[in-house]
Amino acid sequence: MSEIVVTGLGFVSAWGCDEASVLAALEGGTDACRRLPADDPRRLGRVDPALVPDTDLRAGWVTDFAPSLAIDPGRLRRMDFVSRMLVTACGAALADAGLSGDAGPPRNRVGLAIGSRLGNQRETAAYLDRVLERGGGAGQPFLFPNLVLNAAAGQAAIEFSLSGPCLAVSLAEASGEAALAAACGMLATGRCDAVVAGGVDELSLPLIDLLAMQGLLAPDVAASNRVRKRSTGRLVPGEGAACLVLERRPDALQRQAPVRAGIASATTHGVPAAPWDFGRADAIARIFAACADSPESIALVIAGPRALATRCRAERLLLEQLATQRRAAGPALVRPREGYGDFGACGALDTALACLVAARGRLPAACGRSDPLVPGEHILVTGCGRAGSVAPVLIEVPGPA
Amino acid sequence: MAQPERERAWITGAGTISAAGIGLPALRAALGDGRTCIREVRHLPLHDVPGALAAEVLALPDLPRNWVRRAARTDILALAALVEALASARLDPLVLDPARTGVAVGSSTGGMLEIENWYAAWHAGLSGRAAATRLWSGSVAAPAERVALALGALGPRAAPSTACSTGAVALAIALDWIRLGRADVVIAGGSDALCRMTWTGFHALRSLSPEPCRPFDRNRRGLSLGEGAALLVIESRAHARARGARPLAELAGAGISCDAHHPTAPRPDGLGAAAAMAGALADAGLDPATIGYINAHGTGTPQNDAAEAAALLAVFGDRQPPVSSTKGTVGHLLGAAGALEAVIALDAMLSGNLPSTTGLVDPDPVCAVRHVTPGGEQVACQAVMSNSFGFGGNNCSVVLKVA
Structure with a gap:
């Protein structure tokens, strides 16, 4: 029997943001990848129409989640999209595990292990646009802190007062799984008593262009892209976040937490x-x-x-x-x-x-x-x-x- | 029933590259001289910012061509440190068991310099497939991947990215892998190259000092950025003994905490930092009085230095060990800082020569720690600590002791 169990889950995805939605989509084999509404170019991370002739890209866009349900409104205004997705998923997972508020282990014994391949791409692009156009003195102080890979994990720690170890990890396409491995290590060594483990990544136009240049995108995505490279791949890019609350089995059983899986x-x-x-x-x-x-x-x-x-x-x-x-x-x-x-x-x-x-x-x-x-x-x-x-x-x- | 003894993690090798030069001897010499390597930038494309300062690596070593093919500057820095670390440990990668060799190498920005160059071309509508192919080496995981590839390491792999505490967190991960028996040897540390994003970002936050930084000084005006890498060879004691390796020190403990306070600013009371230090001591099973030297995070920003001093007071009380920050010499290496400063602390413990804080002239009474005497001190240490704190409130302290 596994020593580490999952007691809470949280989702933000093109398949939805609650268990029923994502389970139904898995059951039905739903294809939620769709074309981005042309009237929403800001979702791509840039607004210059000359540089974005065609925003009609098919991908797994996250468009219908309500971050304000989980995040303090004042902080929400200052939060980037990656952090909004992660904090929403983290809040849902903690609530699912019965760890909302002060319930469960002391907050200095609750850690975070979050994986991300690329972190905050849209604001990185917006930040670099400005520096490239106006020079090295034109960096935006309110954007810069969001650009490090661990920014979203830090926002989640602040939002839920989690003062245990807070790790951000990256391992190419296995970044989410690597975060789970790191979380299991933190529990095995006793560095914390519960860990919110998960991953988050977002879509951006530079990323889509990059994938198209590599010939990795599915034909209908590549065809709608300005690079218009022939592609034989079937990759449809997406974005989202998911969090799992991990605990040692005896700790979960002691507090009568619902064990979802081992x-x-x-x-x-x-x-x-x-x-x-x-x-x-x-x-x-x-x-x-x-x-x-x-x-x-x-x-x-x-x-x-x-x-x-x-x-x-x-x-x-x-x-x-x-x-x-x-x-x-x-x-x-x-x-x-x-x-x-x-x-x-x-x-x-x-x-x-x-x-x-x-x-x-x-x-x-x-x-x-x-x-x-x-x-x-x-x-x-x-x-x-x-x-x-x-x-x-x-x-x-x-x-x- | 007595608990079985945990496997011990021995440090058997270390390698560095920084603005002081290639290798630990160059770094040791700069620290010993109290010399700053923070100068006007030469390589970083900041020609429109007059007087921009940074501690740049001016020369890179020759490395095998297959190692550096399509590599980012951050990767090359890591590989340069790897060469010295392996030589220092007298470790031939060919004799390692690949499946028992782990890599925990982090970075805060990875190949961002190369991403910026690609993005500038993309921005101008000039990007091409060749440049894009190189970008697969642009993520923060790339240095770990490159080091694993160079070694042929097939064991556990991690690429932490916790801003300025990254290098120290990588050491903590390596320590855990050794203790859990997941690896016999782990190459651990951090690497970061300077890039436009970090320099202009700290500049926008008004965190950069207009002169080489002066940690803990009453007139400190901010931090100075640097670049480089530091990697350590960390082995299980059993593995090191079996191959007859000489331990430099034991990686005795690590403590990690999060302020959960602010995206960039530290907790003014230093409680998060104190939790990391206390956690590292507890993990090492050591009393605060055993620590003979602390390499402070000591960035030179008013808030960080004051918060760290408060944390040191909370943990060590009125029995403060000698403290210094080495960022006045080589700048703030961001994701590599934690590993580089652990190597400096290690070297201080081995030699008994404690480096002083370059640039510290008039200690700030708010930072009432026991500063290493200018010019350095000769003190025999049995254990040392290195502190690293970063954006997102990430705190990590590591404790090294005589093996």
């Missing part, structure tokens, strides 16, 4: 790779498999989008390997990022989805398995990033309360 394993590894590459698929598949003591217990694999060939091949190799080990059919496979849009820290969102599935004890209908999950079965989230960074997370179906 974390059987959350680690980071490397495989030989160039900085712009993912590494050998067979090596990645071996790491995926090695994170479970009994790989045959894996009932579901939550994988990334098919756009990234190496990652996709590693997942296929893993599935082939697991299929030979299970007595019945091999594990099912879902790719939720194809529905809500891919972003660097979305491994946290995938892991939160895994916890929802584990908690209800039933796989999505499309997986073709109707019998309930049993305690001890696992859901594998395959964190896989460039430069050979691999951070798989293994979620355990909880036992009876």
Whole structure:
């Protein structure tokens, strides 16, 4: 039985911002990626129409969340979009875990571990625009503090008075999973008694252009982009945030917290790779498999989008390997990022989805398995990033309360 | 029942690159001379800001071509420190077990300088695919990835980014991995290159000193930015003993806290910083009286130095160990500062030569700490502390002791 459990979840995504919405979207295989309304160019991080001839981009935009529900209005006005998403998800996760207000461990024993691939891109772009146009003396003091990668985590710490360790980490496309690994380490070493772990990333026009130049975007996204590179990929970019409250099992049971799932394993590894590459698929598949003591217990694999060939091949190799080990059919496979849009820290969102599935004890209908999950079965989230960074997370179906 | 003894983390090697030069001897010489390396900028594209100061690295070492292909300046700084750290530890990467070798290397801005250059071209509608390809090395995780690639390390990997406490947090992560048995060897530290964003940002906040910074001085007027990298080789005691390695020191403890107070300003009462220091001492199982030297965060801003002094008073009371800030010599290295200053504290403990605070002439009574005597002191230390505090209220202190 896993030593670390998940007691709270919070979401901000193109699939919605509450459990029911995201679970329904997972169940239905919803494609929430859509074209950005042309009358909302500010969402891209710049407003110069000459530089943005076409804002009609298909992506997993977060457009319908209400940050003011969770954030103090006075602070909300000064908060950047990344921080708004993270603070909203963090507040929801703490409330879900029954840790709102002063409930639970002392706040100096509650930590944060937040992953982000790129942090605040829109304000970085706006900041650099001004410095490039007006010179080095024209930096904006109210923007600059938001540009460091840990700014959003710091805002969440302030908002909820969390004075335990506050870590921000980045590990390419596995940034969300890496944050979960860091959080498990903080609990294992006793640095804190509860950790809000998660990830956040946002979309911006420079990022979309960059992905298009790499030929990574799905054809309809690339075609609407000013670069208009031919693309054979299927990557649809997205944005969002997800937070999970992690605690040691005895602590959670002692305060009678609802255990949503267990974390059987959350680690980071490397495989030989160039900085712009993912590494050998067979090596990645071996790491995926090695994170479970009994790989045959894996009932579901939550994988990334098919756009990234190496990652996709590693997942296929893993599935082939697991299929030979299970007595019945091999594990099912879902790719939720194809529905809500891919972003660097979305491994946290995938892991939160895994916890929802584990908690209800039933796989999505499309997986073709109707019998309930049993305690001890696992859901594998395959964190896989460039430069050979691999951070798989293994979620355990909880036992009876 | 007695608790089993935790695995100990030995520091067996260290490497640095800073405005003082390539390697620890150059840094040691600058500190010993009380010399500042903060000068008018030469490389950073700030030609429209007259008199801009920073502690720039003026020369980079030659490194293997496959290491630096498409690498950002921050990555190259990290790799330069890696070369010295490995040599210092007498560690051949080829004999390491890749799966038991971890990398915890952080950065606050990563390849932002290269991102800025790409963005300037993109802004002008000139960007191309070649430049964009290089940007995959532009994230804050890139130095960790580069170091792992150079070493062939396949063990745990982390790239923390907690602003100015990043380098110290990386050491704390390495310590935890050793204690948890996740790795035998961890390369840990931080790296940061100067970029337009950080310089202009601190300038906009009116945090930059118009002269080389003067930490704890009554007339201090802000911080001076620097760049560089510092990496440490941290091994489990068992692994180091098995290969006959000589320990430089033990990484005995780390404390991490968050002010949860303000995005940029420290808590005036220093409570968050004090919690990190007290946490590091408790983690190391040491009494405050055992600390023989503290390398302070000491940026030279009025608020930071006063808050840190209040925290030191809260933790050490009237038995203050000698304290100095070395940012007057090499500037504030942001994500690399915590690691570089841990190396300085380590070197002070090994040699007994405590560096003084360059630029400190008239100590501010608000910063009533026991400053190292100008010109340095000769003191035998059994344990030392290094403090690092950053934006977002991130505080991290590390304690090193004689192994």
